[in-house]
Amino acid sequence: MSGAPEAGDDSGTGPAESDTEIDASADVDISTADTMRERADESRLKLWLLLKANRVHLAGALAVVVFCTFVAVGSSVDGFVATLQSGDTKGALFSTMLGAIITGTTLVVTISQLVISQENGPLGDQHRRMSNTMDFRDYVGEMYDEPTPVDPSAFLRRHVHEVERRAKALREAVAGSGDDDLRTEVDEFTDSVTGNAEAVREQLAGASFGTFDVLFAALNFNYAWKIFQVERIGSDHEAAIDDEIDDRLTDLRTTLTMFGPAREHVKTLYFQWALVDLSQYILYASVPALVVTGSLLAFLGSGPIPGTTLGVENVLWVVGAGFTASLVPFLLLVVYISRIAVVAKRTLAIGPLILRDSQR
Template sequence: MSDDSSDTIDTRAEDPNLNQSSVDDIGTANTMRERSGETRVKTWLVLDGSRLLITTMLALLIFGVFVFGGTFYYQYYLTDALTADTVETVFSTMISAIITGVTLTLTISQIIISQENGPLGDQRERMSNTMDFREYTQEMIGSPTPADPSAFLRAIILESRDYAKDLRESVADSDSEDLRGEVDEFTNSLVENADAAEDKLEGRKFGSYTVVSAALDYNYGWKVFQIERIANEHRDAISQETEMVLDDLKTVLSMFGPAREHIKTLYFEWELISLSQNILYLSVPALITAGFVTTYLGGSALSGTVLGVPNLIWVTSAAFAITSLPFLLLISYIARIATIAKRTLAIGPFILRDSQR
């Protein structure tokens, strides 16, 4: 999703029901999963779960399917193993796939590393842009900008929460009951969302998905839209003090957008490098297993059974699951990265999903 934010194009004149819908949906759920309507199981498998654990689970699934299927079709499989060199053919193909996968992984690593290299002028510009953003953030939050990514995002979120409380106080004496009601609902939702994100960010180290998850949970774009809507619909009832607080709150939320995108970009690079390293580590035992089975087991059949299952089924199933580990690891990492990228395609108040359209 694009942070469950909203399009800022004013279509209320064309659709009279949009205004009422916007008022009714000021408050939002505090997590991305609740807003998107995904199940806990799917969210854990695609995003929250350890990528190594997910890879292991996929390998066990393959192993179980092969054992279960091989037990029922063992006679056909035994004939093929002895006459058609099925085992040798399968694992010879796996050797080629492993080598190709490692080559692809090295290519990905080279692309990532190349983005960090460049002439002195480019590096100076990167540094200048970073320091400008940090200085502006320091002026906004009134304290030195934290160096830790999780603390950096947490500081901006806490600042937006403080401005939300100031906004609530600024309209407390307003004669407009509608304005007070909408601001109260909006600020309550923002404060609860900020508290939830703050708790998830506190003490977290960069490199874990929790930091990015908390950033995705804080749907700043939808809040920016609500500020614009409230300022437009209640312009006659808003005092100068309230208008200033709304502008300050909008500025803080707008700063959260590029900050989140920067942290997300660093996380993607971190994850892709970790993926490359882990695939290289797994490719060695996978290659050894495939080579061993091809050389010493291809064209033969193991005798005996264990737990009523032929040894040939046990060995080939385990070998295939092990040789599949690099590819399964790639699936688990790309599933998370692709999901995050899809849900953060747009920056700012735009809706790309149906969660709050």
């Protein structure tokens, strides 16, 4: 089966297809790869590291790699230990890291303040935010025919269930159609929607906001391709579509369309949550990093560190540990921003747009 477009799914920067027009009426696959890993055609390990892995644990793992690499390289390079034993070398290293920690922490706190400032505003702005939120809840509540869930996971799970229900209603509506191709395509499309919806609902079950699980499950619902398929079916079989089928197509398209802003809202809230978490972790990590770096600069920067432990010069253990500790705030920044950047790139657009060359 061919790849499928996702709304802003991992936008490519390759050349545009200026000489080839896409014929919407050409033969296309109804079902498609639904999960983000299948659409991105990337390894499971890579996506796990970039998205699913616990950010704090990943930062800790990177810190261990940095420390081990520093000690290993220092032990194997001739003259490196002698250079480190020089007071000027250690002093230059840790004085540079001390300034970097202070500058980086200040920058991240500034970013946090920008995020928080978006939540502040005069009464009129707060009223408009509230009105827009309630208007959206009222609209989707009419589709559910019940109160809209307040938990993000439950809300997305209910919305996906509604998409599945309306897809099955479409299949029932076309069951009596004389157009064999229409019935076949709707059957295949409904099976694809049902399978994707069940998988996403299972991922959302028990997921709590504040973790990445809710947003990750939402990214696995390939709603944009489904919107395109609904539009294509309606266009290709226009002559065989009566009022009932047309109503079912419209209902399904509306529900799929509303999943877009719902997912984007959850994504925006997660980004704000993650940036605040990042600011807190960097503030927590910067204090011990400053203490370690300042202590090494004040007490060990002017003289050699004699002795060996486990066959490795003590200066390598001490300088490597101090260097790694000073990098922890930066490593936290790397692992958090890498996830945010990947998600932002995969959701640049909203709606059925193809941004990846591999998905065309």
